[in-house]
Every structure is written in structure tokens, then in C-alpha cells.
Amino acid sequence: MARDIWFETVAVAQQRAKRRLPKSVYAALVAASEKGITVADNVEAFSELGFAPHVVGAVEKRELATTVMGQDISLPVIISPTGVQAVHPHGEVAVARAAAARGTAMGLSSFASKPIEDVIAANPKLFFQVYWLGGRDAIAERVERARAAGAVGLIVTTDWTFSHGRDWGSPKIPERMNLATILRLSPQAVTRPGWLWQWGKTLRPPNLQVPNQARKGEPGPPFFAAYGEWMGTPPPTWDDIAWLRELWGGPFMLKGVMRVDDAKRAVDAGVSAISVSNHGGNNLDGTPAAIRALPAVADAVGDQIEVLLDGGIRRGSDVVKALALGARAVMIGRAYLWGLAAAGQPGVENVLDILRAGIDCALMGLGHGSVHDLNADDIVVPPEFARALGVPAAGGV
Numbered sequence: 001m002a003r004d005i006w007f008e009t010v011a012v013a014q015q016r017a018k019r020r021l022p023k024s025v026y027a028a029l030v031a032a033s034e035k036g037i038t039v040a041d042n043v044e045a046f047s048e049l050g051f052a053p054h055v056v057g058a059v060e061k062r063e064l065a066t067t068v069m070g071q072d073i074s075l076p077v078i079i080s081p082t083g084v085q086a087v088h089p090h091g092e093v094a095v096a097r098a099a100a101a102r103g104t105a106m107g108l109s110s111f112a113s114k115p116i117e118d119v120i121a122a123n124p125k126l127f128f129q130v131y132w133l134g135g136r137d138a139i140a141e142r143v144e145r146a147r148a149a150g151a152v153g154l155i156v157t158t159d160w161t162f163s164h165g166r167d168w169g170s171p172k173i174p175e176r177m178n179l180a181t182i183l184r185l186s187p188q189a190v191t192r193p194g195w196l197w198q199w200g201k202t203l204r205p206p207n208l209q210v211p212n213q214a215r216k217g218e219p220g221p222p223f224f225a226a227y228g229e230w231m232g233t234p235p236p237t238w239d240d241i242a243w244l245r246e247l248w249g250g251p252f253m254l255k256g257v258m259r260v261d262d263a264k265r266a267v268d269a270g271v272s273a274i275s276v277s278n279h280g281g282n283n284l285d286g287t288p289a290a291i292r293a294l295p296a297v298a299d300a301v302g303d304q305i306e307v308l309l310d311g312g313i314r315r316g317s318d319v320v321k322a323l324a325l326g327a328r329a330v331m332i333g334r335a336y337l338w339g340l341a342a343a344g345q346p347g348v349e350n351v352l353d354i355l356r357a358g359i360d361c362a363l364m365g366l367g368h369g370s371v372h373d374l375n376a377d378d379i380v381v382p383p384e385f386a387r388a389l390g391v392p393a394a395g396g397v
């Protein structure tokens with residue numbers, strides 16, 4: 001990678017993204033609910049965990065490969081679905097290419113800006129993410145389209161409460177990208193010539209349609225039409241989850257599980273995987289960091305289904321901490337979005353390389369030859385760290 005676009009840490013990618021993107025686009029990447037308690041805890045909680053390294057006995061070559069939902073991946077990190085459209089003209093296709101180049105899988109958001117068929121052409125290890133939007137018939141139609149396109153798994157996300165009360169302001173997503181919008185946004189954009197030029201070269205403004213929400217024979221609806229339909233759809237029941245899993249019949253993840261009782265119900269509904277997650281702090285603010293909820297959930301269901309974690313991963317050492325506490329792999333959100341904003345496809349590859357190198361270093365220090373050898377003995381967990389949610393007897397809620 002060209003030296004001038006290479007960055008050494010995810011924090012540097014974030015600084016570059018901030019410098020490169022118009023203010024409102026950058027705000028959409030960092031935004032979270034209400035006061036931001038959860039989004040901050042997602043990151044801070046990793047700093048409370050320590051390592052217990054060995055002094056001698058490091059293994060010369062370390063194995064990072066594993067599998068998630070039936071897919072071989074070269075490191076225990078996959079792309080979490082995100083629906084921000086305007087970061088880069090190549091958007092999800094660039095992310096898919098980067099993930100493929102680095103040997104990993106990708107979740108594609110319901111609110112992605114690119115059609116699933118184009119994204120799968122760039123990376124066949126693709127899990128399609130579903131929001132409960134439009135009821136069973138509409139969902140079945142979209143899921144069948146994903147199957148026909150070649151999706152190898154589903155990710156169902158139900159942890160969303162439509163909160164608008166953000167102290168840092170809700171991201172300003174325009175209704176439509178017409179001349180009036182472009183003129184309104186231009187004062188922000190002119191101070192970001194690199195971003196403007198990227199879009200200028202395509203001769204197209206950022207796409208505010210959501211092509212994967214299209215009904216048969218219709219174009220993708222505008223973002224706000226789809227969001228409105230979502231707000232008007234009754235939230236799913238556990239029976240709905242079991243229905244969709246049955247309909248899909250293949251690898252199926254429920255994303256956003258924080259409680260042990262919910263994890264057990266997910267197992268009963270027949271899921272093959274869950275992600276312990278609070279939507280990157282975008283759901284109910286005040287929810288503890290995902291990493292705090294992981295140990296109890298992994299203990300309860302980790303021998304029955306695959307348990308992943310997402311929320312707050314910024315370093316390879318964070319990945320190692322999550323695996324030591326029971327995750328099979330992690331998903332990343334903002335880290336790759338910052339990489340994409342900073343440098344497009346190579347920027348996402350750069351982020352995956354940073355995580356890979358960090359995982360490898362931590363394995364070396366801990367004296368392990370494989371990510372599969374990580375265990376609770378490798379890390380120092382402060383007494384008040386974990387939160388066993390949904391376990392009344394254990395002092396949880």
C-alpha cells in the first residue's frame with residue numbers, strides 16, 4: 001500500500017476520516033444514542049481488561065484462521081453490517097473486496113447503498129442482514145432475493161428503538177439528493193475537496209436509495225420511505241424469529257443479544273449464532289458494554305451455538321480479549337468505516353491488517369499457537385467487570 005495512505009492504528013484512520021468527510025457524514029459514523037454512555041463503555045471496557053503474558057514459550061507461527069457460520073475465515077474478525085451510504089462512492093463493494101482480499105466474510109446491511117448481487121460478486125462469503133421491516137411477506141421476498149443472489153447466511157437485527165434523543169445531534173440524512181440538497185451541503189463539502197472529488201469523478205451524488213429493500217419489479221425505495229415502513233411494522237416475536245429461521249434454513253445469526261435469557265430463547269428458536277451486541281451503542285443508552293455481557297452469555301450457550309461479539313473493537317488485542325472471554329469471533333463496525341473513509345478499499349484492508357497483526361502479537365505474548373487456545377486464564381478481569389444480564393440468581397437483572 002502506498003506509504004502516504006497507510007495508517008498504523010485505527011485511531012489514525014478515525015482522525016483521517018474526520019479530516020476527509022463532511023461534518024454531517026462523519027457525525028453519522030460516530031453517532032450513538034442519547035448521552036453516549038454505551039458507545040463509550042463499549043470501548044473503555046476493553047481497557048479494564050489486562051493480559052497475563054508468559055516470559056518464555058512463545059510459539060513461532062500462530063494460526064489465526066477459524067470458521068463463522070460455515071465460512072472459513074483467515075482471522076477471527078468479520079465485517080458487521082452498517083448502513084451508512086455516503087462515506088465512499090464504492091461503498092459496500094469496496095468493503096467486500098477488501099474483506100475478500102484479506103480472507104474474511106461480510107455482513108451486508110438492509111440499508112446498504114449497493115445491490116446485494118454486486119456485493120456478492122466481490123465477496124461470496126456474504127451474510128445478508130435483515131431488519132424487521134414490512135412484515136413476513138416483504139421479509140420473505142427480500143430473503144429469497146438474498147438466497148438467489150448467493151448469500152451464505154442471514155443476520156437478523158432486532159435491537160433498535162427509533163430513539164432520536166442524541167445529545168450530539170442525529171445524523172442529518174437528506175430526504176433526497178437533488179440540487180437543493182447539494183447546495184445546502186456544499187459549505188461543508190467544499191472544505192473536504194478529497195471527498196468531493198471522489199464523488200465528482202463518478203458524476204453521481206451519494207445514493208440515498210436502499211436497493212435491497214426493493215419489492216419485486218420496483219426500484220429501491222428512498223432511505224426515509226424504508227425507515228418509515230420499518231417504524232410502522234409491528235416488532236417481531238420469538239415465533240417470527242423461529243419462522244424466519246425455518247424459512248431460511250441455513251446459517252442464521254440473531255444480532256444484539258445482551259441477556260442470558262434471550263440467548264437461551266434464541267437457541268430454542270433454532271439460531272446457529274448470536275452476536276453479543278448493543279448495536280455499537282445505537283440502541284438503549286445505558287446498556288453495558290457488549291464485552292461485559294459476553295462471559296455469562298458464552299457460558300450459557302457457547303457449547304450450543306456460535307457466540308460472536310461486536311462493539312468497541314479497535315485493536316487486535318481487543319479481539320483476543322473477546323475470544324479469551326468466550327467469543328468465537330468478532331464483528332467490526334466503525335473501525336472499517338473509518339478505514340473506508342480514509343482510503344477506500346485499501347483503507348479497509350489496512351484496518352484488517354492492523355487487527356491481524358495485533359491478534360498475532362497478543363497470541364505470541366500469551367504463548368499460544370492458535371486463536372482456539374485462548375481462554376480465561378490469559379486475561380485479568382477486574383472483580384466488578386462482568387454483567388450477567390438476565391440471570392437473577394447470579395445477581396444480574
Ligand SMILES: Cc1cc2nc3c(=O)[nH]c(=O)nc-3n(C[C@H](O)[C@H](O)[C@H](O)COP(=O)(O)O)c2cc1C
Pocket residue numbers: 028029030042080081082083084109110111129157255277278279280281282310311312313331332333334335
Ligand atoms: C454508522 C453505523 C451504521 C450501522 N448500521 C447498521 C445496520 O444497518 N444494521 C445492523 O445490524 N447494524 C448496524 N450498525 C451496527 C454495527 O453492525 C455494529 O453492531 C456496531 O457498529 C459495532 O460497534 P463498533 O462500531 O464499535 O464496532 C451500524 C453501526 C454504525 C456505526
